[in-house]
Amino acid sequence: xxxVTHLTKRFVQQxxxxxxxxTIEPGEVVGFLxxxxxxxxxxxxxxxxxxxxxxxxxxxxxFDIGKQTLQAQRLIGYLPEGAPCYGDMSVGDFLSFIxxxxxxxxxxxxxxxxxxxxxxxxxxxVEQNIDTLSKGxxxxxxxxxxxxxxxxVLILDEPTDGLDPNQKHQVRKxxxxxxxxxxxxxxxxxxxxxxALCTRAxxxxxxxxxxxxxxxxxxxxxRYHQAVTILAEQPLDRQLLQALPGVMAxxxxxxxxxxxxxxxxxxxxxxxxxxxxxxxxxQVRELEVERGRLDEVFRSLTRGDAA
Amino acid sequence: MKQLPIIFKREFTSFFATPLAxxxxxxxxxxxxxxxxxxxxxxxxxxxxxxxFFNFHPWLYLFLVPALAMRMWAEERKSGTIELLMTLxxxxxxxxxxxxxxxxxxxxxxxxxxxxxxxxxxxxxxxxNGAILTGYLGSWLLVGxxxxxxxxxxxxxxxxxxxxxxTVSLCFLFVVSGxxxxxxxxxxxxxxxxxxxxxSFSFLTRFQAISKGVIDVRDLLYFLSFITAxxxxxxxxxxxxxxx
Numbered sequence: 404x405x406x407v408t409h410l411t412k413r414f415v416q417q418x419x420x421x422x423x424x425x426t427i428e429p430g431e432v433v434g435f436l437x438x439x440x441x442x443x444x445x446x447x448x449x450x451x452x453x454x455x456x457x458x459x460x461x462x463x464x465x466f467d468i469g470k471q472t473l474q475a476q477r478l479i480g481y482l483p484e485g486a487p488c489y490g491d492m493s494v495g496d497f498l499s500f501i502x503x504x505x506x507x508x509x510x511x512x513x514x515x516x517x518x519x520x521x522x523x524x525x526x527x528x529v530e531q532n533i534d535t536l537s538k539g540x541x542x543x544x545x546x547x548x549x550x551x552x553x554x555x556v557l558i559l560d561e562p563t564d565g566l567d568p569n570q571k572h573q574v575r576k577x578x579x580x581x582x583x584x585x586x587x588x589x590x591x592x593x594x595x596x597x598x599a600l601c602t603r604a605x606x607x608x609x610x611x612x613x614x615x616x617x618x619x620x621x622x623x624x625x626r627y628h629q630a631v632t633i634l635a636e637q638p639l640d641r642q643l644l645q646a647l648p649g650v651m652a653x654x655x656x657x658x659x660x661x662x663x664x665x666x667x668x669x670x671x672x673x674x675x676x677x678x679x680x681x682x683x684x685x686q687v688r689e690l691e692v693e694r695g696r697l698d699e700v701f702r703s704l705t706r707g708d709a710a
Numbered sequence: 711m712k713q714l715p716i717i718f719k720r721e722f723t724s725f726f727a728t729p730l731a732x733x734x735x736x737x738x739x740x741x742x743x744x745x746x747x748x749x750x751x752x753x754x755x756x757x758x759x760x761x762x763f764f765n766f767h768p769w770l771y772l773f774l775v776p777a778l779a780m781r782m783w784a785e786e787r788k789s790g791t792i793e794l795l796m797t798l799x800x801x802x803x804x805x806x807x808x809x810x811x812x813x814x815x816x817x818x819x820x821x822x823x824x825x826x827x828x829x830x831x832x833x834x835x836x837x838x839n840g841a842i843l844t845g846y847l848g849s850w851l852l853v854g855x856x857x858x859x860x861x862x863x864x865x866x867x868x869x870x871x872x873x874x875x876x877t878v879s880l881c882f883l884f885v886v887s888g889x890x891x892x893x894x895x896x897x898x899x900x901x902x903x904x905x906x907x908x909x910s911f912s913f914l915t916r917f918q919a920i921s922k923g924v925i926d927v928r929d930l931l932y933f934l935s936f937i938t939a940x941x942x943x944x945x946x947x948x949x950x951x952x953x954x
Contacts, residue, residue: 448953452796453796453953454953473799473800473801476799477799479797481797487791487793487794489724489791490789492724496723500716503716504713504716504798504799504800505798505799532727548794
């Protein structure tokens with residue numbers, strides 16, 4: 404369990420993290436969301452013991468990160484922003500170094516390194532110097548180093564930044580498979596990642612925790628929550644659509660000529676729309692219900708915060 | 711203390727991952743021979759000892775050792791690996807001392823590779839090998855002192871070139887602090903005890919004493935406490951500057 408109380412970090416010009424308090428239980432995958440400079444990375448740096456907070460406490464599974472730093476750090480696997488690794492080492496040597504620091508020796512060390520390499524599919528580049536690797540491979544080396552010791556707490560700062568879609572998918576799969584009985588914290592700008600991965604979304608802006616809820620609840624804040632989009636062969640009767648119970652407004656999408664019906668908060672309009680289409684005998688090519696647009700929620704929550 | 715050998719090993723092998731180690735060894739060996747045989751008058755002195763060899767070490771190290779030390783922490787900060795290092799279960803003591811020892815042992819190996827010098831002088835005459843041994847000890851302690859200053863400057867400056875220049879300047883001050891060049895600045899206004907303190911900080915006088923075969927416990931203590939103090943300063947500086 405991670406317990407954060409009144410965490411505050413002030414730098415010379417600004418308050419980076421402002422009185423943050425939360426608790427995370429094992430099994431949760433938490434996504435830190437927020438604009439650049441919102442304090443996500445600074446929070447992670449304090450959770451891992453790299454930075455000392457100005458005020459407040461962090462407790463990792465009962466260990467105070469400020470006082471029992473080493474015990475806490477043994478439980479944490481951390482991928483810092485940009486996945487820094489020792490570039491002059493080969494992938495194998497680097498992971499072996501990390502394994503030794505994590506206390507593995509001999510046969511167990513070999514097994515741990517081999518397993519970490521297999522988990523993120525680094526077999527092809529084991530002998531290569533890290534400096535010569537592509538961005539995606541470097542990121543995976545950073546991930547391998549973070550998961551090697553089966554940490555109870557996994558903290559990943561932008562784990563999929565700079566990866567191609569296939570690699571992103573793979574990393575997400577890896578994080579999901581690791582998440583059982585563990586605490587995973589990721590930070591990201593990629594909103595789809597939050598709904599794909601996380602059980603809990605924390606929106607941080609100006610160092611303050613704005614929202615702390617499930618990704619679904621976050622999506623339902625969108626004005627597009629439960630919105631229905633219709634792409635039809637012929638012009639639709641707008642008045643009939645507008646008159647349906649629960650429909651708040653119509654929106655035209657000039658790109659493909661489809662119409663989006665926005666639902667009033669808390670209303671479900673899809674069945675009514677569906678019935679109307681059948682009753683009118685409209686030829687509909689596409690019909691889509693939305694859960695909500697996270698980027699829109701994100702923008703409206705953090706508007707004017709862009710750093 | 712368990713992690714210290716692991717840090718040491720990583721740092722030590724990283725010297726050899728780049729041409730740095732080989733360039734350092736080559737230049738050190740060539741320059742130390744050139745100084746000894748051409749500038750110091752090794753043959754002309756007609757004496758079977760290695761004083762001409764050791765006398766140039768404080769000046770030779772002034773430029774070579776800071777080059778060895780400058781990447782120690784600056785590189786970690788520049789590449790961001792310091793965040794990795796500081797969030798692994800490693801104490802500050804282990805990382806600071808591990809890095810320092812790796813550089814110190816490496817420089818010690820460079821020093822040992824000058825053994826043909828010892829063979830030469832033994833072939834030519836009948837030197838006091840005990841004095842030669844203490845000369846090597848003194849020289850190695852001197853390297854340690856330079857490296858400890860370099861470690862702190864490397865932690866202070868993110869830029870390796872700045873770390874290099876700062877280290878050279880500081881070490882130069884410590885080398886010449888027994889000279890009238892420095893003492894004249896204090897002469898006239900400072901009390902005598904301050905003059906004595908400044909003079910007693912000089913690397914040169916202490917190094918010369920050891921390299922002539924006189925091992926005074928106070929000189930050994932001086933070098934060891936000097937190194938300890940600068941390494942402690944390194945740890946403090948890292949904590950202050952690591953996040954910048």
